[in-house]
Amino acid sequence: xxxxxxxxxxxxxxxxxxxxxxxxxxxxxxxxxxxxxxxxxxxxxxxxxxxxxxxxxxxxxxxxxxxxxxxxxxxxxxxxxxxxxxxxxxxxxxxxxxxxxxxxxxxxxxxxxxxxxxxxxxxxxxxxxxxxxxxxxxxxxxxxxxxxxxxxxxxxxxxxxxxxxxxxxxxxxxxxxxxxxxxxxxxxxxxxxxxxxxxxxxxx
Amino acid sequence: xxxxxxxxxxxxxxxxxxxxxxxxxxxxxxxxxxxxxxxxxxxxxxxxxxxxxxxxxxxxxxxxxxxxxxxxxxxxxxxxxxxxxxxxxxxxxxxxxxxxxxxxxxxxxxxxxxxxxxxxxxxxxxxxxxxxxxxxxxxxxxxxxxxxxxxxxxxxxxxxxxxxxxxxxxxxxxxxxxxxxxxxxxxxxxxxxxxxxxxxxxxxxxxxxxxxxxxxxxxxxxxxxxxxxxxxxxxxxxxxxxxxxxxxxxxxxxxxxxxxxxxxxxxxxxxxxxxxxxxxxxxxxxxxxxxxxxxxxxxxxxxxxxxxxxxxxxxxxxxxxxxxxxxxxxxxxxxxxxxxxxxxxxxxxxxxxxxxxxxxxxxxxxxxxxxxxxxxxxxxxxxxxxxxxxx
Numbered sequence: 001x002x003x004x005x006x007x008x009x010x011x012x013x014x015x016x017x018x019x020x021x022x023x024x025x026x027x028x029x030x031x032x033x034x035x036x037x038x039x040x041x042x043x044x045x046x047x048x049x050x051x052x053x054x055x056x057x058x059x060x061x062x063x064x065x066x067x068x069x070x071x072x073x074x075x076x077x078x079x080x081x082x083x084x085x086x087x088x089x090x091x092x093x094x095x096x097x098x099x100x101x102x103x104x105x106x107x108x109x110x111x112x113x114x115x116x117x118x119x120x121x122x123x124x125x126x127x128x129x130x131x132x133x134x135x136x137x138x139x140x141x142x143x144x145x146x147x148x149x150x151x152x153x154x155x156x157x158x159x160x161x162x163x164x165x166x167x168x169x170x171x172x173x174x175x176x177x178x179x180x181x182x183x184x185x186x187x188x189x190x191x192x193x194x195x196x197x198x199x200x201x202x203x204x
Numbered sequence: 205x206x207x208x209x210x211x212x213x214x215x216x217x218x219x220x221x222x223x224x225x226x227x228x229x230x231x232x233x234x235x236x237x238x239x240x241x242x243x244x245x246x247x248x249x250x251x252x253x254x255x256x257x258x259x260x261x262x263x264x265x266x267x268x269x270x271x272x273x274x275x276x277x278x279x280x281x282x283x284x285x286x287x288x289x290x291x292x293x294x295x296x297x298x299x300x301x302x303x304x305x306x307x308x309x310x311x312x313x314x315x316x317x318x319x320x321x322x323x324x325x326x327x328x329x330x331x332x333x334x335x336x337x338x339x340x341x342x343x344x345x346x347x348x349x350x351x352x353x354x355x356x357x358x359x360x361x362x363x364x365x366x367x368x369x370x371x372x373x374x375x376x377x378x379x380x381x382x383x384x385x386x387x388x389x390x391x392x393x394x395x396x397x398x399x400x401x402x403x404x405x406x407x408x409x410x411x412x413x414x415x416x417x418x419x420x421x422x423x424x425x426x427x428x429x430x431x432x433x434x435x436x437x438x439x440x441x442x443x444x445x446x447x448x449x450x451x452x453x454x455x456x457x458x459x460x461x462x463x464x465x466x467x468x469x470x471x472x473x474x475x476x477x478x479x480x481x482x483x484x485x486x487x488x489x490x491x492x493x494x495x496x497x498x499x500x501x502x503x504x505x506x507x508x509x510x511x512x513x514x515x516x517x518x519x520x521x522x523x524x525x526x527x528x529x530x531x532x533x534x535x536x537x538x539x540x541x542x543x544x545x546x547x548x549x550x551x552x553x554x555x556x557x558x559x560x561x562x563x564x565x566x567x568x569x570x571x572x573x574x575x576x577x578x579x580x581x582x583x584x585x586x587x588x589x590x591x592x593x594x595x
Contacts, residue, residue, distance in 0.1 A: 179368060179372045181365075183368050
């Protein structure tokens with residue numbers, strides 16, 4: 001074997017080894033972590049409740065990326081290509097960020113609605129209590145007054161239950177309770193106003 | 205086999221093998237080119253969109269097992285597609301893939317329909333339950349002012365609050381919390397129902413109805429010849445009747461005590477007493493704050509005996525007396541208010557009765573004369589719902 005032949009052999013071997021190293025594509029570990037973290041952040045922002053469909057899209061894309069990675073892992077080393085997985089994972093990050101943004105917006109809206117409902121409930125209850133204090137009392141009104149007193153007490157109890165669930169950020173639950181307070185207080189208000197009108201004690 | 209001029213067999217020549225190998229590789233590439241494009245280059249998105257649509261319909265709460273199977277099938281199909289699309293010699297044909305895909309689309313569509321149907325059914329079921337409890341609560345609340353619901357009114361209002369919350373959450377498609385609120389409402393109403401059923405059952409009791417009828421008949425009968433007046437108050441229909449010579453002369457609506465339909469136990473209970481009474485005093489204008497009044501001889505000896513027995517049984521608080529000053533009195537026209545236990549008639553009716561009715565006129569106050577009355581009908585509905593719910 002002459003020197004030229006040796007050089008050709010060594011060169012060919014080097015090119016083969018180089019191809020192998022170049023051909024063994026790396027798993028997209030970093031992008032996977034980013035995607036997972038983006039999903040986690042979206043969940044922490046309340047996406048499960050406030051942007052479930054957007055979160056689902058991101059989770060589906062993540063699952064597809066994992067399936068693609070698993071497929072490539074089982075492919076002959078020289079043929080591996082994680083480009084599609086990387087594209088999918090990049091999409092996961094974007095979708096998860098969109099889910100997070102949407103969840104934050106929807107959650108803020110739900111919070112604003114719930115707080116407005118609580119303010120309305122408190123003011124309606126205060127009005128009802130003030131009017132109840134002026135309700136005509138006398139023979140024949142005991143049962144009615146006791147029923148209205150029951151409504152006011154139930155409204156107070158329900159209102160007191162709002163704080164803990166507000167802390168748990170169950171805004172729909174808060175809104176439902178606030179609405180029930182408004183309903184009870186409105187009934188008291190209407191009945192007392194009617195009784196006052198009947199007894200000629202209506203406000204000018 | 206030899207080639208002319210070389211002298212070596214063809215099979216031993218490298219150029220022969222090189223040509224054969226190249227041809228084989230060419231054919232293999234040709235075959236692969238023919239096979240691979242048969243699979244869609246991108247996994248079809250409609251099945252994934254359908255999967256998300258089913259998820260958005262709330263399948264995870266409604267049909268979780270069926271969905272887990274479907275979701276896994278979608279994942280498996282995608283996996284198979286991926287493998288096949290990457291194989292030189294795909295283990296699946298396009299036809300097989302298409303068939304599996306179509307089957308999955310069909311089963312997905314069926315799952316979506318089943319989910320939506322179950323969601324609608326559940327929504328409708330919960331709404332019916334809420335409506336039924338609301339109707340029951342309305343029945344109970346309507347008895348306020350007729351039976352003794354003191355101490356129970358806040359509970360009724362709480363039940364109302366639970367039902368309102370349930371209806372609100374149902375509107376916002378938060379069905380998961382509705383059963384708990386329904387249960388809270390039911391638990392709040394149940395003891396009140398039990399109490400009321402006990403109090404109301406007198407009105408559907410045949411023996412009681414017969415007894416009340418006997419009181420009326422026995423009181424009216426002697427007046428057929430004498431021509432004396434008899435007053436009858438029927439509590440269930442809140443009706444005042446005036447009989448003369450055994451015949452009904454007039455009938456008016458009357459107001460009773462704030463727990464008027466109960467049997468009177470003690471002072472301050474708001475119940476209108478039942479029994480056969482006589483008018484012992486007539487109070488004209490200026491003698492009563494209720495325009496004009498007929499004072500009854502309550503408590504009679506019978507009532508006193510019943511009161512002592514009830515007290516001995518501990519049914520009446522120790523400091524409570526038997527009560528008294530039960531009257532038939534007037535009240536302004538159009539003012540329909542419960543009394544503290546008396547029977548109230550419009551002033552104009554009192555004007556009519558006052559000169560006609562002498563002292564000692566009998567007054568019979570009964571619960572009902574007909575077994576089918578307002579209370580027994582309400583009782584039947586309350587009992588029926590109570591039993592249905594407990595079943």
